[in-house]
Amino acid sequence: MLSFLHALKRFVMVAPAVALILGSCSVSKRSVSEEGKLKVPDSFYVSYNLSKGKFIDKGIFADTNLTNLIAIAIQQNPDVFIARQRIEMAAAQFRIKRGAMLPVISADATASGQKYGDYTMEGVGNFDTNLSGNIDEGQKVSLPFVPNYFIGLRSNWEIDLWGKLKNQKKAAYMSLLASEQGRKLVITTLVAEVATRYYELVALDAMKNVINDNIALQDSALYITTIQKEAGRTTELGVQQMTAQLLRTKALLAQTERNIVRVENEINYYLGRFPQPIKRHADILALGMAADYKPLLPAEILAGRPDILEAEWNLKASGADVLAAKATLLPALTLMPFAGYSSFNSKLLFDPASLAYGIIGGLTAPLVNRSSLRGNIKRAEAERTMALYTYNKTVLQAFREILTVSNDIDQFKEVYRLNKEETDVLTEAVSTSNELFKAGYASYLEVIAAQKTAIEAEINLIETQKNILQGQVALYRSVGGGW
Numbered sequence: 001m002l003s004f005l006h007a008l009k010r011f012v013m014v015a016p017a018v019a020l021i022l023g024s025c026s027v028s029k030r031s032v033s034e035e036g037k038l039k040v041p042d043s044f045y046v047s048y049n050l051s052k053g054k055f056i057d058k059g060i061f062a063d064t065n066l067t068n069l070i071a072i073a074i075q076q077n078p079d080v081f082i083a084r085q086r087i088e089m090a091a092a093q094f095r096i097k098r099g100a101m102l103p104v105i106s107a108d109a110t111a112s113g114q115k116y117g118d119y120t121m122e123g124v125g126n127f128d129t130n131l132s133g134n135i136d137e138g139q140k141v142s143l144p145f146v147p148n149y150f151i152g153l154r155s156n157w158e159i160d161l162w163g164k165l166k167n168q169k170k171a172a173y174m175s176l177l178a179s180e181q182g183r184k185l186v187i188t189t190l191v192a193e194v195a196t197r198y199y200e201l202v203a204l205d206a207m208k209n210v211i212n213d214n215i216a217l218q219d220s221a222l223y224i225t226t227i228q229k230e231a232g233r234t235t236e237l238g239v240q241q242m243t244a245q246l247l248r249t250k251a252l253l254a255q256t257e258r259n260i261v262r263v264e265n266e267i268n269y270y271l272g273r274f275p276q277p278i279k280r281h282a283d284i285l286a287l288g289m290a291a292d293y294k295p296l297l298p299a300e301i302l303a304g305r306p307d308i309l310e311a312e313w314n315l316k317a318s319g320a321d322v323l324a325a326k327a328t329l330l331p332a333l334t335l336m337p338f339a340g341y342s343s344f345n346s347k348l349l350f351d352p353a354s355l356a357y358g359i360i361g362g363l364t365a366p367l368v369n370r371s372s373l374r375g376n377i378k379r380a381e382a383e384r385t386m387a388l389y390t391y392n393k394t395v396l397q398a399f400r401e402i403l404t405v406s407n408d409i410d411q412f413k414e415v416y417r418l419n420k421e422e423t424d425v426l427t428e429a430v431s432t433s434n435e436l437f438k439a440g441y442a443s444y445l446e447v448i449a450a451q452k453t454a455i456e457a458e459i460n461l462i463e464t465q466k467n468i469l470q471g472q473v474a475l476y477r478s479v480g481g482g483w
Contacts, residue, residue, distance in 0.1 A: 035388075036388045036392075037315075037388065037391060037392065038391075038392045038395050038396070040298045040299070040302060040395065040399070041298055042297070042298065042299075061195070062287075062288075063198075063281050063287060065198075065279050065280050065281055066194075066195060066198050066280075066281075068279075069194055069198060069267065069271060069278070070190075070191050070194050070195070072271045072272075072273075073190050073191070073194050073270050073271045073272070074187060074190065074191075076271060076272030076273060077190055077270060077271065077272045078272055079186050079190065080183070080186055080187060080190065082186075083179075083182055083183040083186040083187075084183060086179045086182060086183070087176070087179045087180055087182075087183055089179075090172070090175050090176040090178075090179040091176055093172045093175065093176075094169070094172040094173050094175075094176045096172070097165070097168045097169040097171070097172040097173075098169050098172075100158075100165050100168065100169070101160060101165045101166065101169060102157075103155045103156065103157035103335075104155060104156045104157065105153055105154075105155045106153070106154055106155070107152075107153060108150065108151070108152060108153065108154045108338075108340065109150070109151045110148075110149070110150045110151075111147070111148070111149050111150075112147070112148045113145055113146060113147040113148065114145070114146055114148075115144050115145050115146070116144075116146065122146075126141040126143060126146060127143065129141055130143065138345060138348055141344060142344060142345070146344055147344050147345075147346070148342070148343075148344050149341075149342065149343050149344070149346055149349050150340055150341070150342045150356075151340055151341050151349065152338060152339050152340010152341060152342075152356075153338065153339055153340055154336070154337075154338040154340075155335070155336065155337050155338065156334065156335075156336050157334065157335045157336075157337075158332060158333070158334050159333040159334070159335065161330070161331070161332070161333055162327040162330045163323065163324075163327060164323075164324050164327035164328060164330075164332075165324075167320040167321070167323040167324035167327065168320070168321075168324045170317075170320040171317040171318070171320035171321045171324065172317075174313045174314070174316045174317035174320060175313070175314070175317045177313040178309075178310045178311075178313035178314045178317065181306040181307075181309040181310035181313060182306070182310050184306035184481070185306040185307050185310060187481070188306060188477055188480065188481030188482075189477065190270060191476075191477075191481060192473050192474065192476065192477040192481070193270055194267060194270050194271070195470075195473040195476075196470050196473050196474075197263050197266050197267050197270070198267065198278075198280060199284070199466050199469040199470050199473070200263050200466060200470070201260065201263045201264065201267065201278060201280055202280050202281050202283075202284040202287070202466075203284050203462050203463065203465070203466035204256055204259050204260045204263065205260070205280070205282070205284070206283065206284045206285065206462045207256050207459055207462055208253065208256050208257065208260065210455060210458045210459060210462070211249060211252055211253045211256060211455070212253065214249055214451060214454070214455045215246065215249050215250060215253065217430065217434070217451060218242065218245055218246040218249055218451060219246065220434075221242055221434065221437070221444075221447055221448075221451070222239070222242040222243060222246055224437065224438060225238050225239050225242045225444055226239055233440065234444060238443075238444040241444060241445070241448060242444060242447075242448065245448050245451065245452070249455070264277070264278050284462060284465050284466060284469075285461075285462070285465055287465075287469065298399070301398060301399070301402065301479060301480070302395070302398075304479055304480030304482070305394075305398050305478075305479070305480040306480060306481070307394050307398070308391070308394050308395055308398055311387070311390050311391040311394045311395075312391055314387050314390070314391075315384070315387040315388055315390075315391045317387075318380070318383050318384035318386075318387040319384055321380045321383065321384065322377070322380045322381055322384050324380075325373075325376050325377040325379075325380040325381075326377055328366075328373050328376065328377075329366060329370060329373055329374070329377075330365065331363045331364065331365035332363070332364050332365070333361070333362075333363055334361070334362050334364070335359060335360075335361050336359065336360040336361070336362075337357070337358070337359040337360075338356075338357065338358055338359070339355075339356070339357035339358075340355075340356060340357075341354045341355060341356065342354060342356040398478065401474070401477075401478040402475070402478045402479065405471055405474045405475045405478055406475060408467075408471050409468060409471040409472060409475065412464055412467045412468045412471060413468060415464050416461070416464045416465060416468060419457065419460050419461040419464050420461060422457045422460075422461075423454075423457045423458055423460075423461045426450070426453050426454040426457045427454055427458075429450045429453075429454065430450045430451055430454045432450075433446050433447045433449075433450040433451075434447060
């Protein structure tokens with residue numbers, strides 16, 4: 001047994017040197033995952049106000065109706081379940097690659113038998129052995145059919161000379177980290193989608209209220225116009241104009257109600273449930289706006305956005321895949337030791353004298369058909385290049401989104417201020433035109449014009465408030481979420 005271990009030790013020491021001589025090339029140990037990555041600036045060329053992580057407990061997420069919907073979506077949305085299964089698949093792949101670095105030890109119990117020809121080395125040897133006086137009765141071979149029994153342990157172990165298995169394990173681990181960031185990206189996107197549609201739904205409710213108020217005003221104006229026509233103070237044309245204005249507004253109400261049902265169905269889809277009423281805030285204008293936040297540096301954005309982190313881990317994984325693919329061109333050292341009981345006599349199988357052990361060690365290197373291996377290297381290099389372009393594209397998209405959305409919010413706030421002043425003025429104008437019309441100092445055309453501009457101003461005000469809130473949702477998503 002000691003001589004066997006000594007021989008095994010010498011083989012393991014000599015084999016790498018032989019492999020080094022046989023190897024026609026070497027694998028670079030340096031990482032290729034950092035080559036070609038965009039270098040982001042240290043700061044932005046414009047100022048903006050935002051802060052990752054503070055959108056959750058104030059501003060756009062202060063409405064408990066919305067946070068309840070988001071919680072349901074995270075628990076029930078199918079995309080979240082799919083993302084979790086991607087993590088399970090990546091974790092399983094990592095365990096596979098990690099296990100490949102360890103020796104495979106298996107229990108082996110085999111039984112076989114063979115009749116050797118009389119003119120073969122084995123046949124002559126077995127016949128001659130049985131005639132020898134140096135063996136006892138139990139050592140005689142059963143002829144003509146020779147059985148063979150073995151029970152014990154066998155192992156197969158590839159020695160990772162060039163880092164092929166190590167890089168495969170590294171690539172699997174990086175893919176696991178990428179899948180976790182993918183799950184975070186799914187949740188961030190889901191939160192943003194639910195919040196965006198929630199604010200659209202609340203805005204549609206507000207528009208519906210405005211339209212209903214205007215329908216009541218136009219009904220009243222039509223009634224007055226009809227009475228004035230009967231009194232000879234106006235014509236049938238005035239009644240027709242007022243009627244047309246009322247019908248147009250009712251059509252706008254029907255369109256708004258259709259959009260409300262559509263958005264409710266979309267929200268329920270993201271919540272992973274069948275259509276049902278959505279509980280929401282009664283007044284979008286009462287929701288207010290999120291406060292301004294401290295600026296984030298570009299490096300903080302890189303560390304906070306799950307899509308950038310996902311792309312970065314995929315880039316590192318593809319770099320490790322390239323190194324692993326290159327290592328397949330080099331000689332591979334495999335050890336196959338075994339130990340157990342072996343005998344051609346089943347009754348003596350577990351006799352101490354039947355103990356057998358040994359080792360097979362081999363170096364294999366591809367010599368002729370290397371084209372498939374080189375093709376695999378080219379594929380890995382192409383995937384690494386594609387991962388690099390994906391990473392750079394994701395970084396550029398992130399900074400474009402952040403600066404654009406931040407500027408949009410600032411501009412929408414100014415638009416909201418002007419729309420609010422316009423709405424206040426036009427609301428007064430509607431009241432004034434109605435009073436003048438009743439007194440005979442204004443025509444029905446002036447009343448129609450005042451009502452039309454007032455309803456447009458109120459809807460624009462609601463639309464601007466919705467744009468601000470949805471912009472803040474987009475900003476939350478742009479800086480990486482954090483739910």
